[in-house]
Amino acid sequence: MTKLSFPPGFLWGGATAANQCEGAWQVDGKGESIQDHLTAGSLTTKRVFTWDIEPDKYYPSHDAIDFYHHYKEDIALFGEMGFKVFRLSINWSRIFPNGDEAEPNEAGLAFYDRVFDECHKYGIEPLVTLSHFELPLHLVEKYQGFADRRTIDFFLNYCRAVFTRYKDKVKYWLTFNEINFATIPLGNGPVLGIVDKKTTDIMHPVDDLQRRYQALHHVFVASAKAVKLAHEINPDMMVGNMVAYLTTYPFTPAPEDMLLFQNQTRKMSWFCGDVQVKGEYPYYMENYFQKNGIKIHFEPGDAEILKEGVVDFYTFSYYQTNCVTAGGTTLDQVGGNIHGGVKNPHLEVSEWGWQIDPVGLRYTLNEIYDRYHVPIMVVENGLGAEDKVEADGSIHDPYRIEYLRLHIIEMAKAIADGVDLIGYTSWGCIDLVSAGTGEMKKRYGYIYVDRDNFGNGSLARSRKDSFFWYKDVIATNAQNVLKNANAVAP
Secondary structure, eight states, rough: OOOOOOOOEEEEEEEOHHHHHHHOSSTTTTTBBBBGBBOOSSSSOOOOBBBSSSTOOOGGGTTOOOHHHHHHHHHHHHHTOOOSEEEEEEHHHSSSSSOOOOOHHHHHHHHHHHHHHHHHHOOOOOEEEEEESSBBBBHHHHGGGGSSTTTHHHHHHHHHHHHHTTTTTOOEEEOOOGGGGGGGGGGGTTTTTOTTTTOOOSSOOOOOHHHHHHHHHHHHHHHHHHHHHHHHOOTTEEEEEEOOOOEEEEESOOOOOOOEEEEEEHHIIIIIIIEEEEEEEIIHHHHHHTTTOOOOOOOOTHHHHHHHEEEEEEEEEOOOEEEEEOOOSSOOOOOOOSOOOOTTTOOOTTSOOOEOOOHHHHHHHHHHHHHHHHOEEEEEEEOOBBOOOOOSSSOOOOHHHHHHHHHHHHHHHHOOOOOEEEEEEESSSSSOOTTTTTTTSSSSOOOEEETTTTTSSSSOEEEEEEHHHHHHHHHHHTTTHHHHSSOOOO
């Protein structure tokens, strides 16, 4: 039997996104991003994109949890927990307010200098996402984002500015957050920067398959060029991709369910990774394009760029799993962070209807490593829940601790299986605005932020029970979590 453990130097930490935590949306020369025009919502009320800021609506990214003015306090708390790595994103419109300027905004660059310096003060390695659903609004309005090939050059200009400025401060970079959102209509706005003027519901936008997949091709090229550029500026920098891995099971042993599971997994979970890790389009997508009348235009040199700009490591988000079936529409359905599926009778669900499947994480890690054989990080994982503040100010969140504990055990089992897992950054290590619903009530953090769904609250930070638990996880390299876990067979 094998004793479970994490390797020395394992990168424990947490993850955030600028648009969900920074606030300060018009401070120090920052331009407007696509997220600044998304209203708040809830589990039952959809978020709305408005081209103009409407005074009677609440836009949560405008203030969020004001990390911009609280970063020292927040990073000190991460340091207290013992973080080895902190995943954050740079807000593109803080560096290039419109996205297409020739020169960057110095005040924006200086802000991230301060953030990275503060991280290093506590021995925390920054893991920086370049584009986390934060395209400058001007690029959306004038170019329809990456639908216009010129946006590749705007992105590379942004990359050059931050790679050069932070070449000695940031080792780990990610290009595009959850890039595979672009394989479904929902990804038009967040990943590609395409918002059709006829769209009234950004969750179900007007969609043009040809335009969407051509824009995604431009994103692939931009990502590959960014990898090459980073290595030229500092060969020690490592650049990864980021996929929302949508682990799916066939609901029954029916061959039709197996084929549906295979096709859906390929298109939604494998396609983007195949291009970014292997450097070429897979045959199954060529077939999909042919069947749907999609013709991807390659400029001369694009194929070579994709091959030369493959990523150094693979990262992904994992929250839950779903089942799919080719037959029967009367089966119970469940939700998820991109799409739902058929309810798995073997799993429990969260308050927000997401199925909880720790073992599925071990399965997913093995599938990814078997396919790519590159180092892996889990850069988003966690439980969104409503937390209660007791009269004495304490916050007891055993449900979150249990969720994370079970997932950590399964990561250790995957390492014992032979997976090269190098890091784990749980999502929303400090409470922040939910991307899907735009609310604060759905909390993931170890650190509670006094802020409600309507922007009220003192913004005071306080430690939850999970704060002290995760501190022990990091200090012991999870040995206290693993000591009562079942050993796994060799």
